[in-house]
Amino acid sequence: MTTVAEVMPSLAYRPAEAHAFRAAEADFLYLVPSGAIFRMEGLGKEVVDLVRQRELMRHEIVGYLSNRGHDLAEIEATIDELDQAEVLISGRSKPPAPVVPLQSFPLQRVVLNVTNQCNLACTYCYEYSSDRIAQQDGKPKYMSADIAESAVETLIKESAGREGLHVTFFGGETLLNFPVMRSTVQYATRRVAELGKRIEFSLTTNATLLTEEIVDFLSEHRIGVTVSVDGDQELNDKMRVFHDGRGSYSVIAPKIKNLLKRHRTNSIGARVTLTSQVSDVRRIYRHLTTELGFDSVGFSPATASPDRLYHIGTQKMDNILDSFAELAWEYRDYALEGRQHGFTNVSDTLKELNSGVSKAYPCGAGVGLLGVGTAGDVSLCHRFVDAPVGKMGHVKNGGVDHEARGEFLATHHIGARYDCHSCWARPVCSGGCFHEAYIHYGETSAANLHYCDWIRGWNDLCLQILGEISVRNPSFLERFDN
Ligand SMILES: C[S@@+](CC[C@H](N)C(=O)[O-])C[C@H]1O[C@@H](n2cnc3c(N)ncnc32)[C@H](O)[C@@H]1O
Numbered sequence: 001m002t003t004v005a006e007v008m009p010s011l012a013y014r015p016a017e018a019h020a021f022r023a024a025e026a027d028f029l030y031l032v033p034s035g036a037i038f039r040m041e042g043l044g045k046e047v048v049d050l051v052r053q054r055e056l057m058r059h060e061i062v063g064y065l066s067n068r069g070h071d072l073a074e075i076e077a078t079i080d081e082l083d084q085a086e087v088l089i090s091g092r093s094k095p096p097a098p099v100v101p102l103q104s105f106p107l108q109r110v111v112l113n114v115t116n117q118c119n120l121a122c123t124y125c126y127e128y129s130s131d132r133i134a135q136q137d138g139k140p141k142y143m144s145a146d147i148a149e150s151a152v153e154t155l156i157k158e159s160a161g162r163e164g165l166h167v168t169f170f171g172g173e174t175l176l177n178f179p180v181m182r183s184t185v186q187y188a189t190r191r192v193a194e195l196g197k198r199i200e201f202s203l204t205t206n207a208t209l210l211t212e213e214i215v216d217f218l219s220e221h222r223i224g225v226t227v228s229v230d231g232d233q234e235l236n237d238k239m240r241v242f243h244d245g246r247g248s249y250s251v252i253a254p255k256i257k258n259l260l261k262r263h264r265t266n267s268i269g270a271r272v273t274l275t276s277q278v279s280d281v282r283r284i285y286r287h288l289t290t291e292l293g294f295d296s297v298g299f300s301p302a303t304a305s306p307d308r309l310y311h312i313g314t315q316k317m318d319n320i321l322d323s324f325a326e327l328a329w330e331y332r333d334y335a336l337e338g339r340q341h342g343f344t345n346v347s348d349t350l351k352e353l354n355s356g357v358s359k360a361y362p363c364g365a366g367v368g369l370l371g372v373g374t375a376g377d378v379s380l381c382h383r384f385v386d387a388p389v390g391k392m393g394h395v396k397n398g399g400v401d402h403e404a405r406g407e408f409l410a411t412h413h414i415g416a417r418y419d420c421h422s423c424w425a426r427p428v429c430s431g432g433c434f435h436e437a438y439i440h441y442g443e444t445s446a447a448n449l450h451y452c453d454w455i456r457g458w459n460d461l462c463l464q465i466l467g468e469i470s471v472r473n474p475s476f477l478e479r480f481d482n
Pocket residue numbers: 118124125126127170171172173174204205206226227228229271272273300301302303304
C-alpha cells in the first residue's frame with residue numbers, strides 16, 4: 001500500500017485548534033470547531049506533543065519517533081489517523097467548512113406568553129423592571145383561545161417534517177390564564193393526533209396559583225413544569241415578592257410540595273435566578289432538593305444592566321463559579337457511582353459536550369423556537385415578545401415573517417460574531433444569549449464578552465468531569481445519547 005509519506009514526503013503538520021485538558025490522569029483535546037473530544041494516549045500523544053512544540057514535516061516526525069524505537073508502519077498509520085480525525089492539520093486537510101447561515105428551519109416549539117400580567121413583582125424581572133423591553137400598549141392582557149389556537153396552527157404549518165412538537169406556556173404569570181392554557185392543550189392534542197404527530201407541553205410558573213384542579217390537569221396531560229423559586233424563605237423573599245412587598249415563599253412552599261407529590265407523569269424542575277444578593281448556590285440547592293423535594297435544579301444569573309443593584313459583578317461571578325464547581329464535583333462523584341445528581345447546569349452541559357455539539361446559534365431562539373405575545377405577534381423568543389426588535393410576524397396576519405427570520409439568522413450566526421472567532425468555547429457558547437447581549441450592549445448580535453471567562457471556566461470544568469466519567473464509568477454517559 002502506498003503511504004501518504006511516499007506521495008507527499010514533505011507534508012507539514014501542525015496541531016488543530018484545540019483546548020487541552022486533563023482528566024482521570026489522562027490528557028484530552030477538545031477540538032474546535034468540530035466539538036469532538038480526543039483522548040491522547042500512546043503513540044498518538046507522542047505525535048501531537050511533538051507538533052504542539054512547532055510545525056514539523058512528516059519525515060521529521062517519522063525520523064524522530066523511529067529513533068525512539070517506534071515501528072515505522074505504526075508511526076505512518078498513526079499520523080494518517082490523526083490527520084483524518086483532524087487532530088493534526090496538514091496541506092491535505094480540508095479547509096474548515098464556512099459557516100452557512102440558516103435561511104429557515106422547521107419549527108419545533110412555540111412559547112406562548114398567555115398573559116403579560118403578574119401577581120408578583122420580582123425585583124429583577126425583565127418583564128417589569130427598568131430593563132423591560134416589551135411594549136405592551138394596546139396589547140391585550142390575556143391571550144385569547146383563538147390566538148393560542150392560531151399559534152398552534154402556525155407551529156404545525158412551520159414544522160414540516162417534524163414528528164414531535166412542543167408548546168411551552170409562559171408569562172407574566174402563566175397560571176393567571178389557566179383557562180386558555182387548558183383549552184390550548186386540548187386543541188393541540190386533538191390537532192396533532194389528526195396529523196399523526198406527537199406533542200409535548202410545558203409551563204413555567206411562580207407556583208402561587210397552583211390548585212388541586214390545576215395540578216391534576218398538569219399530571220393528566222403529562223405537562224412538564226418549571227417552578228421559579230430562589231431558595232429558602234430568606235433568599236427567595238429577597239426578590240420574589242408580591243406587589244405589596246410580601247415574600248412569596250410561604251405561599252409557594254406548600255403548593256410546591258403538593259405539586260411534587262401529586263404530579264408524577266413528567267419532570268418538575270426548580271429554576272433559580274441568581275443576583276448579587278442571592279448567590280449561595282449550595283445553600284439554595286440543598287434547600288430545594290432536601291426541604292422542598294425537587295429532583296432537579298437549574299441556576300441562571302439575572303440578566304441586568306450593569307448599573308442595577310442586583311447585577312452580578314465579575315468578582316461575584318467568580319465566586320458563583322467556585323460554588324458551581326463544588327456542586328459539579330459532587331455531580332461527578334454521583335456519576336462515578338452511577339447515580340443521578342439534580343444539578344441540571346452540569347447535565348445540560350455534559351449532554352452538549354458529549355454529543356460533540358458545534359453550534360451556529362447559541363440557542364433555539366429564531367431557529368427551532370419562536371415566541372408569541374398575547375395579541376398573536378411572533379417574536380424571536382419569549383424574552384423578545386412585544387419588543388421593538390426580533391419581530392417575526394403574526395400568527396393570524398401572514399404567519400411567520402420568513403424574510404425577517406432569514407435576515408435575523410443571516411446576521412446572528414457564529415460566523416458574524418467576530419469576537420468569538422478565536423475562542424475555544426465557541427462550539428458550545430456561540431456568543432451567548434441574544435437578550436443578554438441586547439440588555440448589555442444594545443445589540444442582539446453582540447458577543448457577550450462580559451461572560452467569556454466564566455463560560456470558558458465552566459466548560460473546562462465540565463470537560464474534565466466528562467473526561468473522568470468517560471474513563472471511569474462510561475456507561476453513565478449512555479443517558480445523554482437521546
Ligand atoms: C419571566 S418569568 C415568567 C413565568 C413565571 N411568572 C415565573 O416566574 O416562573 C420566567 C423566568 O424568568 C426568570 N427571570 C425573570 N427576570 C429575569 C432576569 N432579569 N434574568 C434572568 N431570568 C429572569 C424568572 O425568575 C423565571 O424563572
